[in-house]
Amino acid sequence: MFSLEGKTAFITGGSSGIGRAVAETFIANGARVVIADIVATGDAASEIGATGVHCDVSSEASVAEALGAAVAVLGKNLxxxxxxxxxxxxxPDLSETEQALIEKVTRINHWSVIYGLKHAPAHMNDGGSIISTASMAAFISVPGSAVYSAGKRAVTSLTEMAALELGNRGIRVKCVCPGYTATALGSGEEGQRICEAFTALGRVAEVDDMSGVYLFLASQASRYMTGQSLKVDGGWDCGPTATLLELVTGSNQAPG
Ligand SMILES: NC(=O)c1ccc[n+]([C@@H]2O[C@H](COP(=O)([O-])OP(=O)(O)OC[C@H]3O[C@@H](n4cnc5c(N)ncnc54)[C@H](O)[C@@H]3O)[C@@H](O)[C@H]2O)c1
Structure with missing residues (x-):
């Protein structure tokens, strides 16, 4: 059920972090993979047995071109x-947020998913699977991250819309919402400390805590799932932990 034998996959941001771990996991389970990234993809891709294509996800033309290039490399649809x-x-706070940051984050994190959902279906086989990476920031707002959080919430909305539009082809659309994860983008020691206090599991995520979830969503094991946003957050969303309560009230239980 979890096998990707004979399947083809296209992964944006596959040169590092979560995307690279997902590429490795897909390859280990039988898929042929193209990674599409803005940084030099050749070496990163060949190290893990994938093929790299250049792509700037903030450009619609680049996304469309990279999808076409992936199909050409793989010799079949995705x-x-x-x-x-x-x-x-x-x-900083919204009132002080520079236009340059608004445009950069919105184009790369939000519009890129619109471009992907718009162009990928033409290059896909019926019965395929599309998985976007949103974030727990879509649900839990942390001060100072308004543009990032709003873009990630938009990804959850796009996921539902695309699921409705592509269901008649059997294409399933989902998104994964990671909590803090140890990558170049992750928040280092601060992210670790937040996870120790705020998550039920009491630790930051490693990339391989994420990659198995993508395998599940890519495979037939999740064949009746579409439109979902999966929170992969170590229990951050459950509510305040005992550690947090103790910090605030001195007791690790709800006040009686
Ligand atoms: N690390 C975390 O704590 C965390 C938490 C929640 C969500 N996420 C999300 O996970 C995804 C992957 O991030 P990561 O943590 O693996 O970080 P990362 O920096 O290791 O990987 C991001 C990848 O995206 C590529 N990229 C950046 N801009 C691009 C562009 N314009 N065009 C093409 N490729 C581009 C980078 O080159 C890199 O390979 C992101 O969407 C991020 O928002 C990360």
């Missing part, structure tokens, strides 16, 4: 598309 590339720039 079964799996992962719209994962993103940046983590957060600003």
């Amino acid at each position: 079964d799996i598309v992962v719209l994962n590339a993103g940046v983590g720039d957060v600003g």
